[in-house]
Amino acid sequence: MFMEKLFKLQEHGTNVKTEIASGVTTFLAMVYILAVNPSILSAAGMNPTYIFTATCVSAGIATLCMAFFANYPVALASGMGLNAYFAYTVVPEIVKSGVTNAWQVALTAVFVEGIIFILLSLTNFREKLVNDIPSNLKHAITAGIGLFIAIVGLKNAGVVTGDKSTLIKFGSLGTPQVALALLGILIVAVLYHFNVKGYILLGILITWVLGMIAQATGWYVVNPKMDMYSLYPSFSFSSLIPKDGNIWKFDFAWAGNNLLQFAIITFSFLFVDIFDTVGTLIGVANNAGLLDENGNLQNAKGALLADAVGTVFGSIMGTSTVTSFVESTAGVANGGRTGLTSVTTAILFFISLFFSPIFLAIPSFATTPALVWVGLLMLQNIKEVDFSHDIADTVGAFLAIIMMPFTSSIASGIMWGMISWVILKVITGKAKDVKPVMWISFVLFALYAVKLAMAPAA
Template sequence: MEKFFKLKENNTDVRTEVTAGVTTFLAMVYILAVNPNILSAAGMDSAAIFTATAISAAFATLIMAFYANYPVALASGMGLNAYFAYSVCIPMAEQGINDPWKIALAAVLCEGIVFILLSFTNFREKLVNEIPQNLKTGITAGIGMFIALVGLKGAGIVIGSESTLVDMGHVGTPQFVLAVVGFIIIAVLNHYNVQGHILIGILATWILGMIAQAVGWYQVDVEAGVFSLFPSFHGGFLPSKMNFFSFDFAWIGGHVVEFITIIFSFLFVDIFDTVGTLIGVASKGGLLDEEGKLPRAKQALLADAIGTCAGACMGTSTVTSYVESSAGVVAGGRTGLTSLTTGVLFILALFLSPIFLAIPGFATTPALLWVGLLMVSSIKNLDFDSDVADAVAGFLAFIMMPFTYSIANGIMFGMISWVLIKLFTGKFKEITGIMWICFVLFGLRIWTLM
């Protein structure tokens, strides 16, 4: 381990690395409860999603450990899973398309392949550098708002209304009350720097829910979609079968532009998630070189891209680097041994599927709200006094995601508005090739929606 992971060279040791790996796992294991809840909205089997989430997380994290030697863990990305379910699959299902998640998985696979190819070029750097900062900020904050809205809807805190479009749900329901309590628990634990505060908040909300069911406050009504909160161990602890290679490429032939737009939206968010996370985690761990660059960046990006392809083949949404890896770095993690530890723990978690699958949607709402809070906080970096194109693009990206219930729409309106305003304000020369490509792509997408 010393020679392979270069522990002494990175001023660390086995005990510190293992402790850091456990810390990272506790910080991000909530995804095993959240991902099945989100992707099941796309019509997928929750048990199969759980298995795919755990195995793909372990696989990608181990690649990061052995190939890139970085203390970064990976799993199905928040925001990307919401885009998969709510922006891609549900609208397709409403159009009468059967098993739209198979088309979405095909898009994730293609996105991963493109990401692999781009890892050998400087396109990703161009994409990251040439997209206006305000637009990137608006997109990040907008995804946070979207994730928060998904969580609020899942607990019945926000409901539909014919008169006001949206309204507040019934305050007296256990789902509403316990979701709010769980969010407060996470906030308090975060204040005291408790490791795994998101997971603890989910489990505490779930346990309170079981107590509510035991005393009769939470009423089970299977026909109404209200299920028992107590885990069932009738099926044992063995993992469920995954949806291996469940791709549908037949639909693509008549919807090429729409499919390319879906791929681009996945790729766009994935690249910014990955690059931002890698730089952020590396900065916190002092892993950047003297020029502020990330050594072995190509290996790290390839690990992420390969993880995405593997995840699609196993039946889950885009796998990406997790910012929660910074928790392990703060605990002293500096090498791939940290990631190795986290990956092994994801494999062990496979045999706890009855527990994770019994966690209800309202118990994951606190986690979605907390992740939403962290992402929305980036709005403070949005410069409203800058160039009008930058300000409007960032603003539209921010508001269009939650208000149209689509991450792709936010990216689309943000980019198109930026190019058009630059054109009409006489700043044609400031429009880069990347932004022209995005403009044309999303312009074609709007044309297909008319």
């Protein structure tokens, strides 16, 4: 049988029916990204219709790569956290320098990061890079990203808003966006408790439907000047045809003229991508019984290469970093064990190309429950952080966690977490604990910190 030879189904104790059902389950668990990603990246000035197409196609291609490069039941798409970093940190910082096409510069950084990741995936240096970063920092960075994503979601719905005295405050509960976003979070929590498949997507859709009811009753009033658009999807023949206009939209000139800043942006994308990928792959592979007797990933090179190729392809199409999704564990829990699960998920992403009117009509307040819930899941890594032992580990992890949400920058969290960790290791007489990767990171971030210090005050 063709499927048996290609994916070794019997060897993995599975069959075609189970694999296809598992692929559908994985898709339902992560399809919310098709609504969330255009919502987030459009804040960077990008066309949401083009982003939707890029998200679907890059997810499909990257997931197929995972199926055929590693035979893993793992699906990929534009990564949460990395897309928010792209839209809310990288692009605004570049805009400050007077660049009008800032999102093209950010895409360039994603492209370069993907190329570097491909090279690392073909060597053994990737393991050294992963192992030489202190575990406290790795877990703290993931937790910090979780808080960052949650705040982005709350801000998009107006649940938290700016305040001159306290910087931020609770929004107006009388507005439908705030009330429905908070209700949506509770809906997702209830669906999760009762193990409902596709609970995040379902939570988004229920919140959206409640929004349409609010519009029908006059509570939600359409006002484009206040960024309050109609919540009803608009169907037409032309809207069902995939559209893309962001292919190969790179700006290498700015990168060459601002090499240090571009290197920081690229390094931050790479750092988060690698650890997000490795952590997800190990978690999913462990649940699927794909780790060897020493706890190492089988076919690790193929899996990492699929992730890296997905990132490069995604940047060419016009979307942020593509990475492995932890939601793949939903398919594994359903019995998925091989790349056939991934093939199924990839096909569904391609089919989704023709449903853009639905996904693009979903308002940002309806995607808030997804962002907050993903933030909650990532914040759970804080349980693995040791705050009771080494002062460098303690302070480095703490700064990494708090700097991300409080400065609205993933890069700031990574930078100050690493800088403080190295400095405290040296001061406390433990310089021998600092591995080469950490020294390189320290020098890179220290140079950038000096540049920031010398820049004129805004």
